[in-house]
Amino acid sequence: MSLSRRKKHLAAIAGAAVFSLTLAACSSSGDTTATDGASGDTSAPAGDITLTVATFNDFGYTDALLQEYMDSHPGVTVVQNKAATSNDARTNYFAKLGSGGLADVEAIEVDWLPEVMQYSDLLVDLSDPSVDGRWLDWKTAAATDADGRLIGYGTDIGPEAICYDGAKFEAAGMSSDPADVAAMLEGGWDTYYSVGEDYVAATGQPWFDGAGATYQGVVNQIEAAYEDPATGEVIAADNPDVKAAYDSVTAASADLSAHLSQWSDDWFAALGSSGFATMLCPGWMLGVIQGAAPDTTTWQVADVFPGGGGNWGGSYLTVPASGANTDAAKELAAWLTAPEQQLKALAAAGTFPSQVGSLSEESALNEAFAAPGADGTPSKAVYFNSDTLGTIFSNRANAITVSPYKGEFYFQINDAMQQALTRVEDGSMSASESWDQFIADVNAVG
Secondary structure (H helix, E strand, O other), X not given: OOHHHHHHHHHHHHHHHOOOOOOOOOXXXXXXXXXXXXOOOOOOOOOOEEEEEEEEOEOOOOHHXXXXXXXXXXXXXXXXXXXXXXXXXXXXXXXXXXXXXOOOEEEEEHHHHHHHHOXXXXXXXXXXXXXXXXEOHHHHXXXXXXXXXXXXXXXXXXXXXXXXXXHHHHHOOOOOOHHXXXXXXXXXXXXXXXXXXXXXXXXXXXXXXXXXXXXXXXXXXXXXXXXXXXXXXXXXXXXXXXXXXXXXXXXXXXXXXXOOOOOOHHHHHHHOOOOOOEEEEEOOHHHHHHHHOOOOOOEEEEOOOOOOOOEEEEEEEEOEOOOOOHHHHHHHHHHHOOHHHHHHHHHHHOOEEOXXXXXXXXXXXXXXXXXXXXXXXXXXXHHOOOOOHHHHHHHHHHOOOOOOOOOOOHHHHHHHHHHHHHHHHOOOXXXXXXXXXXXXXXXXXX
């Protein structure tokens, strides 16, 4: 692809991001300061440098954590710019990747990674013997390009459990004990829906939040949902696994769903008003729930997930090659993604680490969840009534057996699917009509 065509393609990706719905990565709470992408500080004294880190939502990089780095690196000032959402960050990233102007260290969300990999030559190769073996194999493999260049250091992952309202379980005559709930839900998606039918029959209230969020858990267990890994060909329209996932979720949502679109105002309100009994819950979702419903005391977490295991979300730190201080930026990115710092980020924001060294330390993980917030808010352990959250999510991470292939068009196709599910839930189309519209949208991709 010529340079001019690459720039046009990057601009098209950035423009499309404005209209896209991103379901997940990290907490959706956090600073709403827009990412300005500035790199360097021309007012700094000679010999000193300023490194900018562009993130979104909440990566757990507190002022105290960044100060710790500055204290150990005299002459380096670190400034974090946070976008409110991953969509905002994605727009900025692709608008500037081909022309310069990005931060020294740029966070990316896993679902943009296939698009980012098309421009891996515009990023610094982060391969280094000092970080070999630091991450789960599948986390590193996804960020390694065809030439063997590692273009991203893994931050968090999203191993999924089930979050549930214990009070609502008790009102339905069900046990609210996490071990009992895990045993009751052990099995596939049919089991999850079947227990939900019992719950709805007993209470007349919704079992889960919405079709879109539930579908995300299902599709993340399909190895190649939308594109052929060997050829890159779009297969979403003809893939029976995708149709089966769509059919099962829309059928279940008819009777079990609260029909809420994730991240909508109504969805946030429902988190604090017992609007539904259960939801799929990657580790970063804990911060979302607590932030939206700080006074609720009945949320709990069960060490179980339909179909065994699944990962939803996660991010990386990249270093644009156009930066003025790429070696220093690489060193900062390596430090931020070391196990010690990722445990601190977990304590601050609930971002579950992707580092092998962190996952093997169950006591440290449990302690991180037990740490109160920097602003004095209760710890995740207190809020979710559990002192074993680290053990739960470590178990959930080890239960992941599928790392779905996400190609160039994953983001657009998955967004089209989310729109299809929303049309069914809001009643604007039947399931069959909305599927037909999805097929038309898929055929228009590319």
